[in-house]
Amino acid sequence: MSVVTVGLDPAYDVAVGPGRLAEIGAFVADRRRVAIVSQAGIAERYGDVVRASITAPSEVFLMGDGEHAKSLTTIEDLCRGFARWGLLRGDVVVALGGGVVGDTAGFAAASYHRGISIVQAPTTLLAMVDAAIGGKTAVNLPEGKNLVGAFHQPIRVVADTDTLQSLPPREFRSGLGEVAKYALMYDVVADPTGLVDVLRTGTTAILDRDPTVLGDVVERCVRIKAEVVAADPFERSGLRAQLNLGHTLAHALEIAYEHRLTHGEAVAIGLVFAGALAGGCERVGTDVVDRFQAIPASLGLPTDVPDPESATAAGLLDLMARDKKASGGLTFVLPGPDGLELVEDPPAAALRYAFESVGITGEDAIT
Ligand SMILES: NC(=O)c1ccc[n+]([C@@H]2O[C@H](COP(=O)([O-])OP(=O)(O)OC[C@H]3O[C@@H](n4cnc5c(N)ncnc54)[C@H](O)[C@@H]3O)[C@@H](O)[C@H]2O)c1
DSSP: OEEEEEOSSSOEEEEEETTGGGGHHHHTTTOSOEEEEEEHHHIIIIIHHHHHHOOSOEEEEEEOSSGGGSBHHHHHHHHHHHHHHTOOTTSEEEEEESHHHHHHHHHHHHHGGGOOEEEEEEOSHHIIIIITSSOEEEEEETTEEEEEEEEOOOSEEEEEGGGGGGSOHHHHHHHHHHHHHHHHHSOTTTOTTSHHHHHHHHHHHHHTTOHHHHHHHHHHHHHHHHHHHHHOTTSOSSSGGGGGTTHHHHHHHHHHTTTSSOHHHHHHHHHHHHHHHHHHTTSSOHHHHHHHHHHHHHTTOOOSOSOGGGOOHHHHHHHHHHOTTOOSSOEEEEOOTTSOEEEESOOHHHHHHHHHHTTOOOOOOOO
């Protein structure tokens, strides 16, 4: 069990380990009411343990499953439910679930009474290592993903690694895509975070969801995310953009495949693409290009697109240029001699090579 501090003002802790859900009550003991936002399946499994730890009156507010539930309609439903129940500004919301619950409950908490406290209790691997930390909250519009949101830091994050045991296999694998990203963010030979070594020696244990090894992996990823968030809380200095390694192509793939690829699967393919693109730009050697392929592959993640007919390079380039995070042209986070950097409009030959590395070939459209 460990605690990682996110060094913001005010600072908050991320508690990682087994049995952590039962600690939520102690942390909200000074609150008058506790609103728990969750989804039916998660509340059924883990709602009682959270509620049993809370002495103040608590109520579970259920929301739907999937991206379509991350909507302004859900925000209205939740906030109206809070109001009917009498939730006040000094009370607290607990987000119990994956990134969909965390992002939605987070935005509801950011807006309700102009902002009330939230405890993030992530129950997916992806939410533990990424979504629950850093205060980014948002819902989707029909026009695009995460278009309406706010920065609203939690007062605490409680990552109970026991909950990972009930995660469906594909959701677990999806979280491993982000784990692979963290492993590749730094010099994997020097391995300053120790994450690469844990992945190398513990691959089987991770895939078998060994609680000790998994807890160690989550903690190391949380440390990286906490450090980056503390250095760039509002995504202004460009540092936090490093967390988007592999994500430029990933976002485009998610749209092109109409979410038949999970986020983590798309990130894994995006990492292979980013490594190859950096190689094509002569920023790194083939050893790095190979590692950007080998680490996602070792975690059982896809390293090329499932059916290449579904996605053309031209179509993906168009989607990448429209990404809301793109500041004009095509921007990629790529490894290089000085670490990760933003690279704009890479040469056509490098793009072609990168597309080929993920199984998209025969593209003369890139000029
Ligand atoms: N705010 C951020 O910084 C940030 C970062 C990354 C991703 N996100 C967002 O996170 C969302 C994706 O989150 P996700 O991958 O956690 O998916 P998710 O929240 O949709 O959860 C996946 C599925 O697993 C179920 N589930 C969750 N925990 C479970 C458990 N312990 N046992 C059994 N089933 C469980 C959920 O009900 C759901 O059906 C996206 O909307 C993405 O935009 C946000």
